[in-house]
Amino acid sequence: MAHAAGSRRPVVPGGSPPVFVCENVTVLEAAADELGSACPPMVCTDGVPSSAALDLVGRLAAEGCRISVRADVDEAGFVGRRAASL
Numbered sequence: 001m002a003h004a005a006g007s008r009r010p011v012v013p014g015g016s017p018p019v020f021v022c023e024n025v026t027v028l029e030a031a032a033d034e035l036g037s038a039c040p041p042m043v044c045t046d047g048v049p050s051s052a053a054l055d056l057v058g059r060l061a062a063e064g065c066r067i068s069v070r071a072d073v074d075e076a077g078f079v080g081r082r083a084a085s086l
Helices: 025-038 051-062 075-084
Strands: 018-022 042-044 066-070
Touching: 018 025, 018 051, 025 042, 042 051, 051 066
Parallel strands: 018 042, 018 066
Antiparallel strands: none
16 A cells, blocks of 8 residues: 555555445355456455454545455454444
8 A cells, every 4th residue: 555755654545435244254255256457456354253353344434445345244343344334
């Protein structure tokens, strides 16, 4: 990710991209296989989101990225959805 000179803030050409969050690595793999280089930025939590995943998604949102979450209807999915809405 490019950074502005003298800054740790990322520079995203054309504005902030949408970032898709999923909890299942199979979803991530399918998107990468089908879309190739056109695949949008994605974060996979591999189940219940770790502190690192929550921090990453929170920082992306703070930078203006639109966050879209796809999760199962189970505890891991509920945790991910709650975290994304904070």
